[in-house]
Amino acid sequence: MASITIKEDSCKGCEMCVNACPKHLIELNKEKINAKGYHPARMTDQSQCIGCKSCAIMCPDVCITVER
Ligand code: SF4
Ligand code: SF4
Secondary structure (H helix, E strand, C coil), X not given: CCEEEECHHHCCCCCHHHHHCCXXXXXXXXXXXXXXXXXXXXXXXXXXXXXXXXHHHHCCCCCEEEEC
């Protein structure tokens, strides 16, 4: 099973990863504000991740790592 890690405090809430995920597994966490003042991205269902790395490739700030 694949999994991703998001560096929340580096995230600028641009939603590139949200739109890149073919399984629609990433969303912005509206309940949280990170060190930069943005709602950070969060994973919604790790068990559904296929490890395609689209999210990590799209992130302009290299906040996401994928393990598979
Ligand atoms: S690796 Fe692929 S399936 Fe997993 S969260 Fe990223 S874009 Fe979605
Ligand atoms: S693409 Fe990167 S910076 Fe943009 S919301 Fe996703 S994790 Fe945050």
